Structure formats: structure tokens, C-alpha cells
Amino acid sequence: MSRKVDPAEAERVIRAAGCNPLVPYPGSAVPWPSVHEKCGSEIAPHYANVRARGRACKRCAGVTAGANRRAGFASGAVQTMRAAGCEPLEPYPGADKPWRCLHQPCETERTPSLNTVRANGTACRECSAVAAGRRVWTSEDAEAVFRDGGLEPLVPWPGSSSKPWRARHVACGREVTPRLGNVAAGQGPCNECGQEAAHAAMRLDEVETEMVFRAAGLEPLVAFPGVDRPWRSRHVRCGGETAPTYSNIKRGQGGCVTCGAKDNAARLLMPEPRARAVMVARGLDPIEPYPGSSRPWKSRHACGRVVSPTLANVSGGKGICRYCNSAFPYNGPAMLYLVVDRDAVKIGCASRNGKRLADHQRFGWEVAWTVETATGDDAYNLEQAILSWWREELCLPPAYPAERLPQSGYSETALWDDMHPTYVLTKVRQLVGELQRPPLVVNETAFATGRPERTASGLGPRLRAKLSRTSREALFELDHVQ
Numbered sequence: 001m002s003r004k005v006d007p008a009e010a011e012r013v014i015r016a017a018g019c020n021p022l023v024p025y026p027g028s029a030v031p032w033p034s035v036h037e038k039c040g041s042e043i044a045p046h047y048a049n050v051r052a053r054g055r056a057c058k059r060c061a062g063v064t065a066g067a068n069r070r071a072g073f074a075s076g077a078v079q080t081m082r083a084a085g086c087e088p089l090e091p092y093p094g095a096d097k098p099w100r101c102l103h104q105p106c107e108t109e110r111t112p113s114l115n116t117v118r119a120n121g122t123a124c125r126e127c128s129a130v131a132a133g134r135r136v137w138t139s140e141d142a143e144a145v146f147r148d149g150g151l152e153p154l155v156p157w158p159g160s161s162s163k164p165w166r167a168r169h170v171a172c173g174r175e176v177t178p179r180l181g182n183v184a185a186g187q188g189p190c191n192e193c194g195q196e197a198a199h200a201a202m203r204l205d206e207v208e209t210e211m212v213f214r215a216a217g218l219e220p221l222v223a224f225p226g227v228d229r230p231w232r233s234r235h236v237r238c239g240g241e242t243a244p245t246y247s248n249i250k251r252g253q254g255g256c257v258t259c260g261a262k263d264n265a266a267r268l269l270m271p272e273p274r275a276r277a278v279m280v281a282r283g284l285d286p287i288e289p290y291p292g293s294s295r296p297w298k299s300r301h302a303c304g305r306v307v308s309p310t311l312a313n314v315s316g317g318k319g320i321c322r323y324c325n326s327a328f329p330y331n332g333p334a335m336l337y338l339v340v341d342r343d344a345v346k347i348g349c350a351s352r353n354g355k356r357l358a359d360h361q362r363f364g365w366e367v368a369w370t371v372e373t374a375t376g377d378d379a380y381n382l383e384q385a386i387l388s389w390w391r392e393e394l395c396l397p398p399a400y401p402a403e404r405l406p407q408s409g410y411s412e413t414a415l416w417d418d419m420h421p422t423y424v425l426t427k428v429r430q431l432v433g434e435l436q437r438p439p440l441v442v443n444e445t446a447f448a449t450g451r452p453e454r455t456a457s458g459l460g461p462r463l464r465a466k467l468s469r470t471s472r473e474a475l476f477e478l479d480h481v482q
Contacts, residue, residue, distance in 0.1 A: 010047050017056040019043070036060065070094060077114050084117045085124075086110065103127065135184075137161055142180050149183045151176070169193065209246055218244070218255045235259060265292070275311055282314050283321075305331075327351075334376035336383060336428065338421055339365035340447050341456040344399035345421055346413045347386050349379035363405075364456035368421040368448045371428060372441040383412075385431050386424060390414050404457065421448045 007025040014021055019034035022042075026032055028051075031044035036057040045056040055061050074092040077099075081088055086101035089109070093099055098111035103124040110124055122128045126136045142157045142165075151167040154175070158165055161181035169176050169190040178189050188194040206224045213220055218233040221241070225231055227250075230243035235256040244255040254260040272290040279286050283302035291297055293315075296308035301321040313319035323331050329351050339346050339360045346365065350356035357367055373379040390396045399413040425442065432440055 005047065013051050014045075014047065014056065017045075017050050017054060019045070019050075019056045066094075080114060080117060084122055086112070086117070135161075137180065145180060145184050146189075149189045151178070151183070151189050204246070212246065212249060213255070216249050216255050218242070218249070270311070278311060278315055282317075284309070284314065328376050328380075330376040330380065332376060334373050334379040336371040336373060336379045338368045338370075338424055340368045340416065340421060340452060341365055341454060342452050343416055343455055344413045345416055345419050345424065346399075346409060346456075347383055347424065348409065348412055349376065349383045351376075360456075364454055366447045366452045367445055369425055369442060369444040371425075372443075374438055378435075378437055381435070382428055382431055386427060387412065389427060390419065394418075400456075416451065 005025070005028055010025045010028075011021060014032065014034060018037045020037060022033040022035065025047065028048040029046055032047055033042065033044050034056065035041070036043055039057060039060050041057060041059060043057055050056045070092050073095075077092045077095075078088055081099070081101055085104050087104060089100045089102060092114075095114045098113055100109065100111050102108070103110050106124060106127055108124065108126075112124075120128070129136050137157075139157045142161075143153055146153055146165070146167055150170045152170055154166045154168060157180070161184070162179055164177035165180055166175065166177050167189075168174070172190060172193055174190055174192060176190050178187070183189055188197075204224070204227065209224045210220055213231070213233060217236045219236060221232045221234060224246070227246045230245060232241065232243050233255065234240070235242050238256060238259050240256060240258060242256045244253070249255055254263070270290075270293060275290045275293075276286055279297070279299055284299040284307070286297055286299045287306070288298045290311075293311040296310055298306060298308050301307050301324065303321060303324050305321065305323050307321050307323070309319045309321075322328075328334070328349075333352050334349060335352050336347070336349050337357060339348070339357070341364055345368070346360075348356070348360075352372065357370075361367070371379075371382075373382070396414045396418050398410050399415045400410045402410050404410060405413075425444075425448070429440065
């Protein structure tokens with residue numbers, strides 16, 4: 001069993017270690033707040049550690065251990081410095097710390113570190129430079145070189161030819177930081193001035209650049225801006241304004257994007273005799289020059305009617321004659337219709353005896369009115385005129401996204417609030433007069449003025465009824481739980 005420590009004995013031991021306790025003795029293994037007299041630091045050693053080691057401050061113990069180590073290395077360090085021609089003027093401070101010495105060959109006081117002397121074999125930078133044949137700078141020489149280079153120093157010389165030295169370039173007034181060694185070697189003192197001089201040396205003659213542009217069919221409108229900058233010019237061929245770069249024109253590129261696109265299109269255009277042969281093979285006789293493979297080409301079909309298919313469609317075997325190859329009666333009786341739901345209206349055309357309206361009603365639409373036309377051409381043209389009125393003149397968006405109407409037709413819709421059924425019918429009557437078509441036979445229903453209560457969707461009546469029944473059962477269960 002350990003002996004209990006007398007507090008008076010504990011205080012004597014800790015004072016003998018150079019500490020003044022701040023609180024009564026707390027126990028041998030408990031930190032004891034104290035002040036170390038030697039360094040003045042507040043510490044908290046354990047009494048047991050102080051009694052066993054005879055010291056209380058870790059910092060002072062480290063300093064003492066370092067001094068003891070340095071004392072052991074001091075004689076070797078002094079010998080190394082003397083071998084390099086230096087006589088120490090103070091005790092050895094450590095291998096990486098400046099050590100004040102007198103360099104005997106030049107009788108100048110220096111402060112090298114022991115590690116520097118070990119690595120370089122010398123302690124004097126100036127003497128090393130002289131031995132290597134390099135110039136030894138003085139502040140007066142350095143300032144003279146800077147002033148000869150057009151620089152006015154703003155701060156004293158930093159003491160090395162390789163360090164930046166803040167100065168003002170007299171020629172341009174800019175503040176710069178060149179190195180003395182670079183200026184002495186003949187380098188320019190100011191980067192910006194050097195770049196401007198290089199650009200001026202490389203800048204092309206303006207007369208020569210204008211000759212290159214005129215040879216490419218371009219008339220410059222402003223002064224030459226540089227080889228890689230857009231140069232506003234007029235293209236002589238088309239009269240349009242363009243802005244190519246000199247570099248691109250020099251490489252042989254065209255100067256006008258519009259004319260370049262036309263030239264490429266003409267180069268890729270199928271020869272007209274070949275295009276006509278394709279049309280003739282499909283029973284079509286073109287009655288105008290070939291416009292291009294994706295543009296309507298007015299032709300007369302074998303049936304005698306004038307149609308405007310594209311060569312691309314004809315080559316693929318489709319869109320040859322809408323009168324002969326379409327289920328829609330372009331040359332027979334047809335109708336224009338408007339169907340509505342709670343939020344939208346939808347324009348369309350169909351055969352009078354077809355199932356188009358019944359299909360719409362299956363998906364929740366209601367018929368607002370129908371207009372009987374003499375031919376499907378009339379109904380189709382009226383439908384396209386209404387869509388053009390909505391999208392291009394009134395800028396109305398479709399009422400529903402494509403995924404809302406998977407059976408197609410979303411692009412033929414408009415919001416009810418923007419386009420009442422009677423407005424559409426009034427516009428149709430106006431278009432009939434403008435197109436000089438026969439009088440219309442109009443059939444209106446209650447939904448021409450009354451708004452339906454349900455909305456259309458891509459779901460058929462059975463699936464809608466099933467979902468409605470499921471929703472009612474879910475509401476019943478919720479009410480029952482509550």
C-alpha cells in the first residue's frame with residue numbers, strides 16, 4: 001500500500017523544481033496548476049512526475065536538451081566554418097539558423113547557416129560569384145543598369161539579380177517588376193510594351209490585306225483589325241454584309257456564309273434530268289423547274305390532277321398523289337369539325353361517313369359543330385388556315401402536350417379560354433368568303449356555346465370508368481377510416 005504524501009512535502013518538492021503552486025496540493029497523479037519561474041509559463045505537472053524527474057516544464061526541458069545537443073556538435077560546426085574561411089562571432093545556434101561569422105578572405109561579416117556551408121562549400125555569395133566569373137552587383141550598379149534600361153526603381157534593390165524589383169517603366173508609365181539579371185542580359189523591361197512591339201512587327205500591311213479580300217470578292221468597310229478578328233466587309237456577289245477573318249480568307253475559305261450554303265446546296269443538288277426521271281417513273285410529270293429534294297415540286301399525276309409532292313417522298317414511294325392514294329376524300333364530300341372538352345377545342349377534317357367523330361367522343365371529346373364542304377381539299381385548306389391563324393398570327397400554343405393525347409392530334413388544339421367555338425366558326429365563314437368557296441352547311445350542337453364538364457384524354461371509356469370506380473372506392477375507404 002502506497003504512503004500518503006504530506007502536502008507540505010509535496011509543495012517543497014515542486015518549489016525545488018522551480019514552480020510556484022497556484023492551488024493546494026491536489027494529489028500525486030492529478031495536474032497541479034503552477035507557474036514556472038524560469039520561463040513564466042503556466043503549467044500543470046503531476047507531482048509524481050516532478051518527484052521522479054526533478055523537472056516540471058516540458059518547454060524548458062526541450063530547450064535545455066537542444067542546447068546540450070548543440071554543445072556536443074559545436075566543436076565540429078566551428079571546424080566546418082573555419083574550413084570554409086569563416087570565423088564564428090557567436091555560439092553555434094543550430095544547423096539551419098543564420099550564424100554570424102567573419103569571412104576572412106574578404107573580411108566581411110556574413111550570416112550563413114551550417115547546412116548552407118556544408119552544401120555549397122562556401123559561406124560568402126560575393127566571393128563565390130567572383131570565383132565563378134559572375135558579376136558582383138552593388139546597389140549603385142544595379143540602379144544604373146535599371147535607369148539605362150528606361151526604369152525608375154520604386155524600392156531599394158532587393159540584393160539579388162534574380163529577385164523581382166518593383167520599378168516604373170518611363171516610356172509607358174506602367175509599374176513593372178523585372179529582374180536585374182534579365183535587364184542586364186538585354187531583355188525588355190516591360191511585358192506589355194514588348195508584346196505591342198512584337199504585334200507591330202508582325203502586323204500585315206493594310207494595302208496587302210485589302211488586296212487579298214478584294215480578290216475573294218469582298219470589299220472592306222472598316223480598317224484592318226487583325227488577322228484573327230472579324231473584318232466587316234460587303235460581299236460583292238450578293239451585296240450582303242459579312243465579317244470573315246483574314247486568316248480564313250487566306251486559307252481559301254469563302255467570305256459569305258449565305259452564298260457558301262447556296263453553293264454547297266447547288267453542288268449536292270441532283271441533276272434535274274435524273275430527278276425528272278424519278279418523278280416520271282412514278283406517274284408524275286413536273287410542270288416547273290426542280291426546286292430540291294425536300295421542297296414541294298408541282299407536277300401533274302397520271303390521274304390528271306396537279307399535286308406537289310417532294311422528290312424525297314416520291315423516291316420512297318409515298319406522298320405521290322393524295323387524291324389517288326389517301327383514305328381521306330380530297331376530291332369528294334368531306335367536313336370540317338370542331339370538338340371540345342372542358343379545357344380545350346380541337347379542329348380537324350374528316351369524311352362525312354367516317355368514324356372520326358365517334359372515335360373522338362370515345363376519348364372524351366364532344367362535337368361543337370361540323371361544316372360540310374364540297375371536297376376534302378376545301379376542308380383540309382380550311383383546317384390549315386385555322387391552325388396558321390392560331391399559331392402564327394395569334395401565337396397560341398397547343399392546349400395539351402403530346403403524351404396527353406397518344407392517339408395524336410395534340411397539335412390541332414387550343415385552350416377554350418383563348419378560342420371559343422363561335423370565334424372559330426366566325427373565322428371559318430370569313431375564310432370561305434376570302435377563298436371564294438361555295439356556301440357552307442353548318443351543323444351546331446349545344447357545345448358550340450356550352451362548355452362540357454369532362455376533359456379528354458388518351459384513355460378509352462372502359463378504362464376511364466374503371467379508374468373512376470377505383471377512385472370512388474379509395475375515397476369511401478378514406479372516409480371510413482376517418
